[in-house]
Amino acid sequence: MAEAVLIDMFSTELSSQNCINLFLRKAMDIVGKHYVDSDPTVYIMYCQTFGCDSGDAREIFVHAIRSFQGLRKRVELISNSSIASTLYNIQQKLDEKNVSRVKIILPVQRTCLMKAFIDRLFTKVYQFEFETLELNSGDQMGHAANYQSGAQTITETQLQLVESDIQMFLGSLLVKGELTILKSSLIPDSLFLHGFTTRYGGISSIPALSSMNLYSSSKRRDPPAVVAENLRRLAKAVGFNPKTFHLVKAAHTNDVWIMGKKEPDRYDGIVTNQKGVTIAAPGADCLPLLFSDPVKKAFGAARSGWKGTVLGVAMATVNAMISEFGCNVNDILVVLGPCVGPCCFTLSQVEAKAFYDIDPQCVHQFESPNPKVDIRRATRILLERGGIAPKNIQDDLVLCTSCNQDLFFSRIRDGDNAGIQIGFISMRN
Structure with a gap:
């Protein structure tokens, strides 16, 4: 070495x-x-x-x-x-x-x-x-x-x-690339501040992390101080307080933290109705999800990796909004952010069987040793089966994170040192 x-x-x-x-x-x-x-x-x-x-x-x-x-x-x-x-x-x-x-x-x-x-x-x-x-x-x-x-x-x-x-x-330090945020037309902009970050607009310099990396870990070379500066710049540009920012502590489960109750050590979803806080879900191939209810003024964020998808983290987040804030399933809006597509994501045949059981169209070439899996399609199907109306699901951010190196980070493409983008949401004052 x-x-x-x-x-x-x-x-x-x-x-x-x-x-x-x-x-x-x-x-x-x-x-x-x-x-x-x-x-x-x-x-x-x-x-x-x-x-x-x-x-x-x-x-x-x-x-x-x-x-x-x-x-x-x-x-x-x-x-x-x-x-x-x-x-x-x-x-x-x-x-x-x-x-x-x-x-x-x-x-x-x-x-x-x-x-x-x-x-x-x-x-x-x-x-x-x-x-x-x-x-x-x-x-x-x-x-x-x-x-x-x-x-x-x-x-x-x-x-x-x-x-x-x-x-x-x-x-x-000078910013590397113009800050680029993808927004949803489904979430009411008058009520909720939200968006999905891309890899542009930060100061991270390592190629796999450049430039708006928003996560530091023991496997990455970007230190917490650099990530904190990236978050500060994002918050200033978008208009939220970085001191009241909460990122999902991903665990590949269907656990959801109801903000205001004791925070678990690990969880894949957050729901709240508090003003002044911003919640977010990470994604570098995993699917970031944003939830909003303009009637009850509650909102949520979740990270759905392939394990979390099978375990139903999307509907677990919806159900937490219903049980904690009295939301009606007909009022909840869900936006699916950028994630890896079936073009680039494979599982073993044994693992892919869970997606095949959700819907055979979620798996391509199922008879092969490593079938291609569509996390996005499986998530939409599970949301609709849980009662979310198709018109209340936005799924047009279909760019594959692995294919689009110029726009997104991807762990599948770049390995453990890859950067992380997020989906974030907060309620406007």
Whole structure:
């Protein structure tokens, strides 16, 4: 597995070339001992605004690196004005090379602060190993403005500075592609704010996640901070509050959370009649569903993967609206969002049998070992059997997420690191 080394010299006030040489020599000794037979890229991060009394900071670093004649490693200097921007730059370089294992060499006083940044800017896809250097007072190693060093714990004030640094940097990034939202003509726009996102309008940079990815997980390289910034930009453009946003905690079941009651650990549907909240269902091949009742002013969102479809999550969401808010089945409107089509989705014959039992037309080439399955058709049939009038079901967003790479994310197409789009809905004030 490819590896990288990160030498953190960002917060150290370097007053002389000797001080730089001392720290780098100790760090390079560690690199030489640990990587005798391998060739990791070594990234040295430092601040653009270092005040050195012997010339330009970068030239001092370059001169110091050249002085290590025995070092046969690829060394890159990474310099920006903030820790967040520097780490983000390094993350992009790691992603380009598909590197996940990183050894960080840093002053012991910096450990807690660095871990706070790492927790927010990286996911568990990356494996970090920390090795610290403790320099005595004669080494003249200090700390950068705004970040107190020396403490082995991080204060609430420092955490706020970390958050502020990250938010300010991510907020400054240019959007990738114009925000594109697909809307339904069935849901009354005067009552409900709603839509289905596409992959455009965010800041995520990894190709499989670019650019409006709205989900972070241990299997994806997009960190929570980037996803939060994408959500903030979506909310600002559309007009909802990201602080009262609730995304389905998908579990491939038919469990539905009635907002206001205790939230389950996992569920595939949400229903509510509360103003001021936005609920959403994720989808990267799975089918996002939006529900609205303009009479009782209740609404819902559900995620219907193939397991959830068979288990009836769509009608479970409808029934929750009926039982909790007194909705009439004749008043409930259901919109089926973008999902994978039968052109690209197959199951084993045993698994496909459940869809064949719903309707033989939900399965193509049933006699083959891996029949093609139509999740969308099965969902519509189950909704109609449950009492939803055909005219109250909108199903014209028939673009296959896997086929349409230019518009949608797809896990089937791009694997576990694929981004996630959502269907969202809220009630207007």
